[in-house]
Amino acid sequence: MHTLKSVQMLIDQTLKNQNFNDAPIELYKPISYMLSLGGKRMRPALTLLACDLYGGDINKALMPALGLEIFHNFTLIHDDIMDLAPIRRGKETVYKKWNTNIAILSGDAMFILAYKYLAQTDSTILPEIIEIFNKAALEVCEGQQYDMNFETAKNISIPDYLNMIRLKTAVLLGASLMIGAVIGGAKNQEDKKNIYSFGENIGLAFQLKDDLLDVFGNEKKFGKKSGGDIATNKKTFLYLKAFEIAKGKDFNKLKDAFENTDEVEKINSVKDIYNFLNIKKYTEIEMDKFYQKALTHLDLINLPDIKKTELKTLAENLMSREN
């Protein structure tokens, strides 16, 4: 059985050995750049661990797993244009380092590369792999569109928000696992649905953890300035929950705090109100709900518990992480 650490090393090593340096360099350089910025390699790790769960040969899942990592990085390149984000993983984003046109086009090329890697699998399971992937990829676009809509929309509910992060983030974790399981030999439809739902719920918990870290994370450990979501009035779970439960004077204080034009004051005063309203606790409860749901789906998979250890460890790590 492979460990999370060992599959992550294998992924990093294999990714380093790929050659993305074709001509024209303006198209391919941003692709190698983006992939060299690192990251948790969570999606391909899930694919390999799910393949291993079924006793499959993880080398057979390696190229499709890289395809999922390449796809994820492509979405980041395009998202960074749309969000005007200057920094990604401590480095300049592609559109900042080059320009928007190059970021659009090298993103498109990267997307095709994702399919090229994904298609390196047994032809008998290719239609199923492509179908799982297409569905998730389209949902990721839908999630990004909702995310953009929410910037200006009024009356976003918590279920709206949860659905948005489900689409934008969670479904790809589900799909990464499901694809790994199929390559590993999973045949039972219920099992496949359960491993997908394990990933989807872990993804929801993961995003709530991200929202929490953005406000309450240790800046040094989290690797970025905290309070970014507050500064940009992002309608996260914390924001929506706070406005939901704040009444009367508290509601007005919260509203005023978000309208403060001094960024440092704004972040501090919103944090104070979040603390007063116990928002951290509410978020942790919601997060834990999804985490427990994820574990239930993992339990339901018709395989010995001992085989599920690494996936459980990965889920625990994601929940207890500080970055």
Next chain:
Amino acid sequence: MHTLKSVQMLIDQTLKNQNFNDAPIELYKPISYMLSLGGKRMRPALTLLACDLYGGDINKALMPALGLEIFHNFTLIHDDIMDLAPIRRGKETVYKKWNTNIAILSGDAMFILAYKYLAQTDSTILPEIIEIFNKAALEVCEGQQYDMNFETAKNISIPDYLNMIRLKTAVLLGASLMIGAVIGGAKNQEDKKNIYSFGENIGLAFQLKDDLLDVFGNEKKFGKKSGGDIATNKKTFLYLKAFEIAKGKDFNKLKDAFENTDEVEKINSVKDIYNFLNIKKYTEIEMDKFYQKALTHLDLINLPDIKKTELKTLAENLMSREN
């Protein structure tokens, strides 16, 4: 045997019946809009005719054919952002009608839809179809990158230009035919290469015809103002040929003409020099070279000539077209 007209009608009808109206509408509306703008539906027509050439059931090729049309339209959405083009087929481009972010994201979603349609084929041939498509799609991106590079690059040669249009335009025609042939039952590798090369060379001739029409086309018939390429100093075959053969005083005249800041004067004076230098003739000779090469590849396909009639007609139409 199906005719070009009948397959085009089938494509238009089937496309109209597709439902691209999912939520969120901001993501899907631009997709239906773009696909409703019309166009020659050349790529899917090639797919169906190539399938028919092999005696295959064109209904089996219909969804993959739509996939190719959807992909082509996706590239137009993103190209229009990069080229700052306000008008496409007489209507506002997607990024103008909505905004750049929506054009990026609905383009991405459209790209996934292209794969979804493409994958609706027998699983036995799916790996081959995906491989042909991925290669062409990546080359289309490379072509677009070269096209952008050429805007500011010096010393572009005619072979550079031909390679750029081969990638940006011609390979997708080759791939559309090859995919149709595979669905139709083509097994012989040489035959598949020949139908691909038929398309590739038709594509090169097609683009040269486009360059010609941009300068010498009848505005009413061509549907857009002539001289656009001259106005923007686009390094087309005509431009490059003119600078190649103009010597001494003529060279300087050509240079001066392109530097004229009055657009109408500029277009007229460049046209005059093109006429004087016989550029139309040179372009037609080059175009005919590719057209003849295309026909040779069509001849080489190991099937009775009578079956090739519609593809020949389509090629003739593309050459004699006035829009």
